Amino acid sequence: xxxxxxxxxxxxxxxxxxxxxxxxxxxxxxxxxxxxxxxxxxxxxxxxxxxxxxxxxxxxxxxxxxxxxxxxxxxxxxxxxxxxxxxxxxxxxxxxxxxxxxxxxxxxxxxxxxxxxxxxxxxxxxxxxxxxxxxxxxxxxxxxxxxxxxxxxxxxxxxxxxxxxxxxxxxxxxxxxxxxxxxxxxxxxxxxxxxxxxxxxxxxxxxxxxxxxxxxxxxxxxxxxxxxxxxxxxxxxxxxxxxxxxxxxxxxxxxxxxxxxxxxxxxxxxxxxxxxxxxxxxxxxxxxxxxxxxxxxxxxxxxxxxxxxxxxxxxxxxxxxxxxxxxxxxxxxxxxxxxxxxxxxxxx
Amino acid sequence: xxxxxxxxxxxxxxxxxxxxxxxxxxxxxxxxxxxxxxxxxxxxxxxxxxxxxxxxxxxxxxxxxxxxxxxxxxxxxxxxxxxxxxxxxxxxxxxxxxxxxxxxxxxxxxxxxxxxxxxxxxxxxxxxxxxxxxxxxxxxxxxxxxxxxxxxxxxxxxxxxxxxxxxxxxxxxxxxxxxxxxxxxxxxxxxxxxxxxxxxxxxxxxxxxxxxxxxxxxxxxxxxxxxxxxxxxxxxxxxxxxxxxxxxxxxxxxxxxxxxxxxxxxxxxxxxxxxxxxxxxxxxxxxxxxxxxxxxxxxxxxxxxxxxxxxxxxxxxxxxxxxxxxxxxxxxxxxxxxxxxxxxxxxxxxxxxxxxxxxxxxxxxxxxxxxxxxx
Numbered sequence: 148x149x150x151x152x153x154x155x156x157x158x159x160x161x162x163x164x165x166x167x168x169x170x171x172x173x174x175x176x177x178x179x180x181x182x183x184x185x186x187x188x189x190x191x192x193x194x195x196x197x198x199x200x201x202x203x204x205x206x207x208x209x210x211x212x213x214x215x216x217x218x219x220x221x222x223x224x225x226x227x228x229x230x231x232x233x234x235x236x237x238x239x240x241x242x243x244x245x246x247x248x249x250x251x252x253x254x255x256x257x258x259x260x261x262x263x264x265x266x267x268x269x270x271x272x273x274x275x276x277x278x279x280x281x282x283x284x285x286x287x288x289x290x291x292x293x294x295x296x297x298x299x300x301x302x303x304x305x306x307x308x309x310x311x312x313x314x315x316x317x318x319x320x321x322x323x324x325x326x327x328x329x330x331x332x333x334x335x336x337x338x339x340x341x342x343x344x345x346x347x348x349x350x351x352x353x354x355x356x357x358x359x360x361x362x363x364x365x366x367x368x369x370x371x372x373x374x375x376x377x378x379x380x381x382x383x384x385x386x387x388x389x390x391x392x393x394x395x396x397x398x399x400x401x402x403x404x405x406x407x408x409x410x411x412x413x414x415x416x417x418x419x420x421x422x423x424x425x426x427x428x429x430x431x432x433x434x435x436x437x438x439x440x441x442x443x444x445x446x447x448x449x450x451x452x453x454x455x456x457x458x459x460x461x462x463x464x465x466x467x468x469x470x471x472x473x474x475x476x477x478x479x480x481x482x483x484x485x486x487x488x489x490x491x492x493x494x495x
Numbered sequence: 496x497x498x499x500x501x502x503x504x505x506x507x508x509x510x511x512x513x514x515x516x517x518x519x520x521x522x523x524x525x526x527x528x529x530x531x532x533x534x535x536x537x538x539x540x541x542x543x544x545x546x547x548x549x550x551x552x553x554x555x556x557x558x559x560x561x562x563x564x565x566x567x568x569x570x571x572x573x574x575x576x577x578x579x580x581x582x583x584x585x586x587x588x589x590x591x592x593x594x595x596x597x598x599x600x601x602x603x604x605x606x607x608x609x610x611x612x613x614x615x616x617x618x619x620x621x622x623x624x625x626x627x628x629x630x631x632x633x634x635x636x637x638x639x640x641x642x643x644x645x646x647x648x649x650x651x652x653x654x655x656x657x658x659x660x661x662x663x664x665x666x667x668x669x670x671x672x673x674x675x676x677x678x679x680x681x682x683x684x685x686x687x688x689x690x691x692x693x694x695x696x697x698x699x700x701x702x703x704x705x706x707x708x709x710x711x712x713x714x715x716x717x718x719x720x721x722x723x724x725x726x727x728x729x730x731x732x733x734x735x736x737x738x739x740x741x742x743x744x745x746x747x748x749x750x751x752x753x754x755x756x757x758x759x760x761x762x763x764x765x766x767x768x769x770x771x772x773x774x775x776x777x778x779x780x781x782x783x784x785x786x787x788x789x790x791x792x793x794x795x796x797x798x799x800x801x802x803x804x805x806x807x808x809x810x811x812x813x814x815x816x817x818x819x820x821x822x823x824x825x826x827x828x829x830x831x832x833x834x835x836x837x838x839x840x841x842x843x844x845x846x847x848x849x850x851x852x853x854x855x856x857x858x859x860x861x862x863x864x865x866x867x868x869x870x
Contacts, residue, residue, distance in 0.1 A: 169537040222789040
């Protein structure tokens with residue numbers, strides 16, 4: 148009984164302290180334009196999305212004299228708490244990095260209509276709330292370019308694609324890649340076979356490796372992955388088979404310098420920088436999706452591609468320019484792919 | 496002086512001294528890494544106490560670790576080291592999510608069924624470990640660490656399975672609304688609720704911006720039940736005897752094997768309760784593909800250690816631990832301190848708490864010296 152009493156008293160004590168606060172010396176600081184981001188459970192040093200986003204945000208802060216802050220989430224249940232915490236801190240733009248945060252960003256935007264939010268790599272489509280900016284990438288553009296490189300490089304006239312889990316983001320990769328390969332095959336005047344298989348996972352490297360190994364032994368000599376961690380297995384398989392793999396999201400050549408042909412990169416940081424700068428200049432970005440592609444320098448291939456023949460690199464760069472100017476519009480799903488194939492017309 | 500030494504020897508005093516030392520060393524670490532220690536500690540204090548909403552968040556966050564802490568503490572009192580709390584927790588989140596998605600009954604039926612399914616699976620997970628120990632003598636630490644990983648991959652399998660995976664996400668669908676245990680959940684998002692809350696800033700903060708749920712109350716009740724079971728029943732006496740000396744217990748006619756299975760069953764059920772309450776009470780009410788453990792079970796180990804395996808102590812230890820984690824994230828935001836610094840701080844405090852056994856020894860030495868002096 149004594150303990151129960153003690154417990155109740157303790158809880159009463161805690162609750163009564165609510166509202167007490169100590170002066171920290173931060174209150175008097177001059178108010179600056181503040182952007183802040185919440186990472187997903189990967190943390191800010193994940194060598195991928197989060198670290199790229201933070202890089203872009205730091206750059207933005209440095210260039211404009213604004214303040215940039217981040218909070219790492221260690222559990223999925225932290226997302227809501229962390230996004231809400233930023234709402235208390237008078238942030239001018241609050242970023243959720245990665246689609247895992249889409250639900251909580253939506254909820255926070257609803258309960259804090261006066262604040263501005265942005266979410267990386269997610270689109271709410273037509274239902275984008277007034278104070279959220281959806282930021283997504285035209286990954287099909289870089290996939291198209293690497294597809295072209297694959298088609299130009301293959302000696303066996305057979306290339307492969309290993310996806311993670313089917314969905315609209317991976318569709319961008321698959322159909323952009325397919326179209327790129329077809330484009331190259333028209334240019335070379337011969338047909339190139341494309342094998343597509345899904346690992347049903349973004350983390351199962353063993354499965355990615357098994358699928359890619361089979362593709363290599365069946366004659367493919369270039370395989371693109373869009374499978375996150377499972378894709379690491381694809382690159383491993385390429386290393387073992389002595390064939391080529393194409394990386395995704397980042398320049399993955401460090402994983403196997405002699406076997407990674409090129410990479411279909413997504414530069415989240417650049418997009419974060421662009422949207423934050425827009426918000427700083429007072430431009431209204433909420434209520435719609437902003438898409439980023441080659442034109443904005445947010446997707447593309449690495450600057451250095453030592454494994455690709457120099458003339459192919461040259462042609463790929465020309466292709467990038469054509470995509471940037473809108474002359475070529477790579478497809479991002481089955482429907483637009485079929486249209487693309489029908490309309491394709493390659494000048495030799 | 497003697498009186499002071501007596502106070503020093505009390506476990507609560509030891510704990511407070513340890514926590515104080517932990518903060519002092521943390522301040523030194525902050526200073527050494529270039530952050531203003533007094534300012535940082537003030538930020539951490541404000542992060543927890545300056546608004547009712549923050550306290551609410553700390554309470555919500557403490558619920559799972561109080562329960563996993565209880566699980567570890569209970570097993571420890573009965574001579575077992577339940578490092579498998581993490582796996583039992585994950586198993587329960589899987590079960591509750593699967594049941595919560597598959598069934599959609601009236602809340603009066605749905606909530607107990609969803610929670611009980613988690614508790615049951617957690618209990619089975621624990622009992623399996625206990626069975627292996629009782630029947631084949633396999634040490635519970637080995638089996639439970641293995642089972643933790645097995646469960647992690649089972650979790651990923653279910654999260655990716657065609658039946659439950661939500662497209663364009665990294666997890667399953669959320670459970671049906673009828674299984675949610677948030678307080679006033681339907682009301683607070685309704686038109687009526689939101690217009691009412693607009694006029695009451697404090698309630699608005701607590702209800703609308705957090706996932707206030709019944710979990711903490713359940714955790715307190717669970718702590719009391721565990722305490723009663725351990726110290727006020729003959730079964731509890733048996734369990735503790737086995738914990739203190741299994742050979743003596745056997746000699747006294749207690750079935751040691753049955754007691755091992757039973758206590759792992761209860762420990763698993765407690766971890767399972769943590770998982771089930773998490774799924775029903777905290778967004779996003781589903782399971783995700785995990786690349787690493789989320790540490791709800793492992794933090795339970797630290798909680799049980801801070802509480803020196805006292806069931807009631809787990810409540811306070813859990814609150815303190817979640818307060819530290821919560822305040823640490825605020826510190827990261829305000830000062831830009833990397834999460835490593837925050838984790839080092841938490842680690843330091845836990846380390847000092849583990850050292851508390853030294854304090855009574857020192858106090859004893861003082862007493863002895865004094866009595867020698869008197870002679």
